[in-house]
Amino acid sequence: MIIRMVRVRIAGRRALLDRTLALLQDLCLLHVDRPHLPDAMGTDSLASRERRHVERCLLDVETALDRLHIAADSAPVSQPISLRQAIRRARRVRRRADALAVAAAALEDERILLVRYREFFAAFESLVGHELAWPDQQAFYVILHAGSGAALTELRQRLETTLGGEVEVLHRELSSGEMAVLILASSRTAPRVSGLLSASRVEEVPVPTGIGEQNLVRALPAIKNRLADIPRQLRAVEAERQALAESEGAWLCSRRVMLRDQLLRLNARARVFSAKHVFVIEGWLPRPSLADLEHRLQNDFGPEVVVSTVGLEDRASENTPVALHNPPIFRPFEVFTRALPLPKYGTIDPTPFIAVFFPAFFGLMLGDVGYGLLLVLIAVFLRFKSSPDTTLRSVATVALACASSAITFGLVFGEFFGSLGRLVGLRPFFDRAEATIPFLALTVALGAVHVVLGAILSVFNQWQRGHRREAMGRGVALWMLILITLALLAAFEVLPSALFTPLTIAIFVGFTVLVALEGVVAVIELVSTLGRVLSYARIMALGTASLMLAIVANEMVGAMGSVLVGAVFALLFHLVNFAIGLFSPTIHALRLHYVEFFGEFFSPGGAEYRPLGHWHSSQ
């Protein structure tokens, strides 16, 4: 159900604006909207400057919280301080946190680099004796990728062909499969070696910066010392971060809540008309809450702030925000309504209909006691893992409803993991494996009921919104649908065949009226409506497919030679079928609602009701 809203205008002395907004924030009732006043609204430059300061301070606070790894839950509000002081403190903490984060990241990067190259260093170290034998010559350190033996041979040949005996190439394979290559060349030939390496697109191993040594082998002792020193420095940085988090964490958390609240008030203030002496706030609230708002404003401000309701003639109902309110049993199904844009104000909330039909369709498709019991386990697990009023809790409740439906229909069909129902004593009241045509007829009939219900809602919807001609057109289309169904039943002699002729005449008359009311497009709409009814045959198709897969799984026990192997395969197959049985009916039941059912009456595009309230961490 969509709650009936009322638009109110709150006017008062300009000096009371901030206090009024603070009270409205405490009440969390008013969805603030721009006033529909004849005069253009002046911009509140003071408020926009304050907003920029708050946003900047909030950015500093949230960045510092992130850098200091503080989970920013709601915290007790600290002593109020001026915004200027808060900005200075937040900036100081953020800069310190930034510096610590940068230092830690740099140390960590350096450590990762050195650890990565440690094996390379060890390999080159074992070749160092050769370099020392050529003390006045130049060494090149190269890493070749795994499986590049051919590249090494080619490189060696090119070097020896070009430089003759003035170069020596040594190599060692690393555990990663890469190749550490040391090339020793005389000072005279070194530039040519460098050129050849560049031409071969082979890169030298860079000496880590900060070691103060260009030669890799001679830099090795310094690198080892650095590797030993980095963890100590990292611990020092971490200790400093923890100290900063302990000293500033609580202040940052509480400041974040205060700034967020302040920002919400400032955002609301941007939609308030304020002149030199007065202010006017307009907004929406649920009609039953109006008395509460009036009472609180009267109590706090007396006659200095007045509330009045805005008449229908002064507002456009298109802008009215939408708040859904359903009985607790239906409320979890709002998750499906909210998956699409909300319905417009004044139209129909489809949640109660989804709550009835979605589990029914799901149960008809899955229809198995065993799979239903497995789904109960999943639903109970999700329920224990979720908090109240969360999407996960809604999903758990919907899953429980679907599981109950699957068990109920499983009992009707006599199915327990497919054909095992017979073994545990289940007797089908309706055997869907055998009664294919009746099952098909049942699902199409269910589709006709669902689509006709959608059409009735559409007529009601259009009539309520004052679109009388459209409502009559939809009404005639609805009658056409019913007449065509009856005529088909008469043609197939389900109903007395004598009814066929009068029904056909009625269809022709209805057809003429329909074209007169809605034009030729209505005919195409009518045909597509019939297609929508047939679309419900998917319930039968998916249900039968699920049953057949379960039967195949059971037959694996006897088909594999060994009973044990067969049982394992059967279990795996049932698991796969259960996964398909969860996913496929959900998607198709949703599709039947969103496309076939909603298409008849649903009017998306409503703005969500967002009252001015306090910020909380889940926002």
Add this chain to the structure above:
Amino acid sequence: MQMQIALLGLAAALAIGIPALATAWAQGRIGPAAAASLAEKPELSTTAIILVAIPETMVILGFVVAVLILLRTGG
């Protein structure tokens, strides 16, 4: 008679096979487009699921026709 049953079986297979290919082709076109849209606007996930599921009507109707054909053959 045997030939008639075989032809009816073939007709049933074609009744579901051709729409299945058509559905696969349509979903093959819609799927990448939906995935690309989701990369930019994750809030479109419900719409994407619906769009991918829409062509399945073809194969469902094909299935119904195939069942009717098979039941006419008595098999």
